[in-house]
Amino acid sequence: MKRLIGGSGGGGGSGTPGGSDTQVQFNDGGAFGGDAGLVFDKTTNKLTAGGDVELNDGGTYTTTVQCVTPTLSNKTISFPDATGTVGLVAGSSGQLLYNASGANAGASTLTYDGSILTSSGRFINSYNATASSPAKAFTGTWFTGGTSTTTKPQVLIEPTGATSTAWSTSGTGFGVNAASGFAGNLLDLQVNGTSRAILTNAGRLDIVGTGNPLLTIRGSDAGYSGQLTIQSAGGGTSLINGTGGNNALAFLTGGGERARIDSSGDVLINTTASPIAFFDGKLRAASSTTVTSFRCTGVSGAILQSLWHEATSGDNQFVSFGTETTRLTRGSISYNRAGGLVAYNTTSDYRAKTILGDIDNSGEAIDALKVYRGVMNGATVERPMLVAHEAQEVAPYCVTGEKDAVDDDGNPIYQQMDHQALVPLLIAEIQQLRNRVAALEGA
Numbered sequence: 513m514k515r516l517i518g519g520s521g522g523g524g525g526s527g528t529p530g531g532s533d534t535q536v537q538f539n540d541g542g543a544f545g546g547d548a549g550l551v552f553d554k555t556t557n558k559l560t561a562g563g564d565v566e567l568n569d570g571g572t573y574t575t576t577v578q579c580v581t582p583t584l585s586n587k588t589i590s591f592p593d594a595t596g597t598v599g600l601v602a603g604s605s606g607q608l609l610y611n612a613s614g615a616n617a618g619a620s621t622l623t624y625d626g627s628i629l630t631s632s633g634r635f636i637n638s639y640n641a642t643a644s645s646p647a648k649a650f651t652g653t654w655f656t657g658g659t660s661t662t663t664k665p666q667v668l669i670e671p672t673g674a675t676s677t678a679w680s681t682s683g684t685g686f687g688v689n690a691a692s693g694f695a696g697n698l699l700d701l702q703v704n705g706t707s708r709a710i711l712t713n714a715g716r717l718d719i720v721g722t723g724n725p726l727l728t729i730r731g732s733d734a735g736y737s738g739q740l741t742i743q744s745a746g747g748g749t750s751l752i753n754g755t756g757g758n759n760a761l762a763f764l765t766g767g768g769e770r771a772r773i774d775s776s777g778d779v780l781i782n783t784t785a786s787p788i789a790f791f792d793g794k795l796r797a798a799s800s801t802t803v804t805s806f807r808c809t810g811v812s813g814a815i816l817q818s819l820w821h822e823a824t825s826g827d828n829q830f831v832s833f834g835t836e837t838t839r840l841t842r843g844s845i846s847y848n849r850a851g852g853l854v855a856y857n858t859t860s861d862y863r864a865k866t867i868l869g870d871i872d873n874s875g876e877a878i879d880a881l882k883v884y885r886g887v888m889n890g891a892t893v894e895r896p897m898l899v900a901h902e903a904q905e906v907a908p909y910c911v912t913g914e915k916d917a918v919d920d921d922g923n924p925i926y927q928q929m930d931h932q933a934l935v936p937l938l939i940a941e942i943q944q945l946r947n948r949v950a951a952l953e954g955a
Contacts (some may be wrong), residue, residue, distance in 0.1 A: 656683035790832065790839050821847070856932070874940035879936075880906045902926035910934055 529537055531546015534553060538545055548560030567575045601924060602609060603618015606625060610617055621638040624683070654666050661677045665687030668674050688698050699711035710718040719727050764771040771781045783798035785791065788875030797803050801854040808816045822830040831845040843858045882902055888895050901915035910933035917925040 654683055654685065657681065790834055790841075825849070858932075871937070871940045874937050874944060877906055877937055878941050895945065898927050898929065898931070903929060907934060 527544045529546065530540060530544045532548070534551045535546030535548065535557075536550045536552055538547075538550075548629065550560070552559050563810070566574065575605075601618070602612075602616040603620065606623040607618030607620060608624055610619060621640065623636045625634040625636060637648075642646035650666060655663070657663065658681055659683055660679060663679055663681050663683065664676060665679060665684035667686045668676065668689065669687070670689040671691050672687045676689050677889045679687060680884050690696075690698060694713050697710050697712055699709070701705055701709040707718075707720050710720070712718070760772045760774045764770060769784065771779070772784065773779055777794065779795045781795075781797040783796055787796075787799070806816050810816050817828045820828060827849055828845060828847040832841060832849065833843040834841050840857055843856075846855050846857060847853075848855045881898060883896050883898060885894060886897050888897075900911050900913070904911035904915070904927070910930050911924060911927055912929070913927035915927065917927075919925055
């Protein structure tokens, strides 16, 4: 042992150190003393206390620090609880710690895979939710305001390299922003490894399943706010919407309804009218201009329109023609079963006409009609024919249109004729001829 020689003044003293080498000296009953529980290694500059260290400011603050032998070369100082228990860690490796009534506790449902032993840096959450306790809850006041480039979603998934812009300035709850060039799916909902709903990076939503219906969109709105809206990049909007109590499916453009399929399966185009006489078909279309237009771009033998009536008795009605706001039937196309012919009919009921007397100038009218030999433009067969504007001077009722009329582009609007309208005139003349022949034969 070395002898310690102290100087004078300032409370100094002298004496012989007690204990073994490296032990820190303290006053032990008026003499130097050392203890194996308190040593200092000058090579490693490490002070080792084998017991507790009390920190006391002499007044309001007193605590005890327990020095614990570390593992894995970690240096740890912990503060024990009121019972003297020190909980350095709790639970299994990787579990995050939380305060459990003043003691450390580990949660098996919340782990971190990113300790000194790994480098993945993942938080792994496994929640056990109940009906009254959601697995994950974001509470508090959600933020709004700012600009499209400064206001971020409340919850944002965004990888390094992505540019987060154009979020709603009024606030967005949940946002996913993939980096440019991302080729995967933004969303993939699966059941037992089978995808059920996929949102691709191109914005396509795929619903995969076998249910009926596969996609159901429900809303409480009985108006046209839209349960499903499809909008093109040009701004034109098409809306498919259940329109309330009648369960109709409506198609809109520019905010106005253009067509619907009602609960009876009727298809209505440009009208919402209820079934009325002569407007009660499964397909009802209304327009102030041309209502329907058909065009065939196929071969010459292709049928432009086919009408099929399956009734096997009585006459079959195919087409009915009417005019006026309150409909008046003007004609029809039907099949006359007894005669075995297709009839092109014009209304001729006595109740629909006023009889003024017998015709007495049939011969003059027939003589005034000029019959030519000619060929229609685009045709190849020569036949007898009348010219519309000439026949119009004699029988204006059988000609439609005006002579030399043109449209706004200068294209001709051709006159048309109903040759059938001349049949009564021919019958009258034949009757007069028969009477004259009978008179001559009787003479």
